[in-house]
Amino acid sequence: MSSALSSLFQHAMDNSNDEFAQPSDLAVLLNAIGSAGKFISSEINRAALRDIFGSAGAANVTGDEQQKLDVIGDNVVAEALLSTGLVCAMSSEENAGMINCGDAAVSGEYVVVYDPVDGSSNIDVAAPIGTIFGIYRRLTEGVPAGDADILRPGSEMLAAGYVLYGSSTIFCYTSGDGAHFFTLDPTLGDYLLTGESVRSHGSSHVYSANEGNSGKWNNPDLNWVEHVKSEGYSGRYIGALVADFHRNLMKGGIYAYPGDKSSPSGKLRLLFECAPLALVAEQAGGAASDGKTAIRDIEPDQLHHRTPMYIGNADEVALLERFHQS
Numbered sequence: 001m002s003s004a005l006s007s008l009f010q011h012a013m014d015n016s017n018d019e020f021a022q023p024s025d026l027a028v029l030l031n032a033i034g035s036a037g038k039f040i041s042s043e044i045n046r047a048a049l050r051d052i053f054g055s056a057g058a059a060n061v062t063g064d065e066q067q068k069l070d071v072i073g074d075n076v077v078a079e080a081l082l083s084t085g086l087v088c089a090m091s092s093e094e095n096a097g098m099i100n101c102g103d104a105a106v107s108g109e110y111v112v113v114y115d116p117v118d119g120s121s122n123i124d125v126a127a128p129i130g131t132i133f134g135i136y137r138r139l140t141e142g143v144p145a146g147d148a149d150i151l152r153p154g155s156e157m158l159a160a161g162y163v164l165y166g167s168s169t170i171f172c173y174t175s176g177d178g179a180h181f182f183t184l185d186p187t188l189g190d191y192l193l194t195g196e197s198v199r200s201h202g203s204s205h206v207y208s209a210n211e212g213n214s215g216k217w218n219n220p221d222l223n224w225v226e227h228v229k230s231e232g233y234s235g236r237y238i239g240a241l242v243a244d245f246h247r248n249l250m251k252g253g254i255y256a257y258p259g260d261k262s263s264p265s266g267k268l269r270l271l272f273e274c275a276p277l278a279l280v281a282e283q284a285g286g287a288a289s290d291g292k293t294a295i296r297d298i299e300p301d302q303l304h305h306r307t308p309m310y311i312g313n314a315d316e317v318a319l320l321e322r323f324h325q326s
């Protein structure tokens with residue numbers, strides 16, 4: 001059992017399991033992501049002072065306007081993970097294809113999928129954003145890792161989590177034995193345990209959705225939102241998935257990004273956003289669904305596969321699913 005001052009690295013050393021090649025691999029990978037998170041956190045705090053607000057002047061592969069910090073964050077996470085020598089394949093929301101892992105493409109044991117700066121339109125207004133990640137063990141051997149290693153359902157993920165850059169910087173991870181939370185102590189420069197095996201809050205009648213899109217929603221989602229409003233639910237929408245997810249996990253609620261008439265698959269990316277958060281949600285006693293199927297059971301057909309997602313309190317997700325039963 002970890003003390004309240006347990007560091008992320010020590011905690012991850014204690015939480016490895018037989019699915020990792022070496023007992024220290026989980027800690028090394030999380031430490032790399034945590035280091036990237038410290039760098040991103042510091043860049044965000046000083047973004048206005050260093051003229052790294054605003055657009056990078058291009059759209060990413062799925063059409064979102066890329067912010068300067070999206071590009072910085074993407075490179076920092078990739079470099080931190082590459083430095084471990086453990087990663088054979090990586091893919092992020094900001095890259096069309098897989099990221100080149102050099103020699104480790106053959107020798108590395110792990111595949112990492114990530115969204116370096118989720119909710120990046122919040123950067124310029126000092127609202128919360130985050131980094132989301134998921135880790136798989138590779139399947140192929142002796143060849144450069146490829147699609148077979150990375151196009152996999154979340155049910156095969158070994159570990160996942162996020163770094164939330166809010167009023168404090170929080171690191172969350174699960175390796176399949178609970179969801180654990182650490183807070184960055186900026187003075188010590190370390191993430192210290194602030195919540196072990198945290199359980200998702202009970203239902204508190206909160207929903208998080210961009211209801212401005214409801215003119216394009218389909219009947220199951222329209223009926224659901226009318227129902228929850230008739231029951232007196234409160235709406236809370238930060239506009240950064242990771243921040244809305246974290247808020248609902250701690251305070252109770254459901255986040256919804258449905259498919260709609262113009263985007264039947266919705267907006268969110270299965271590999272980089274949905275599957276990792278689904279693993280965290282389930283490990284905290286919550287749930288994640290596309291309306292009918294558990295998010296972690298969905299097989300990606302491409303790196304940037306999109307899916308509708310409803311995630312949060314398990315009872316709330318079950319209620320939503322009832323509106324989607326035809």
Ligand code: F6P
Pocket residue numbers: 118119120121210239240241242267268273
């Ligand atoms: O990464 C996609 C994302 O930025 C999420 O973080 C966020 O919840 C969502 O898009 C916001 O989308 P919209 O602006 O359509 O509400």
Ligand code: MN
Pocket residue numbers: 093115117118119241273
């Ligand atoms: Mn995102």
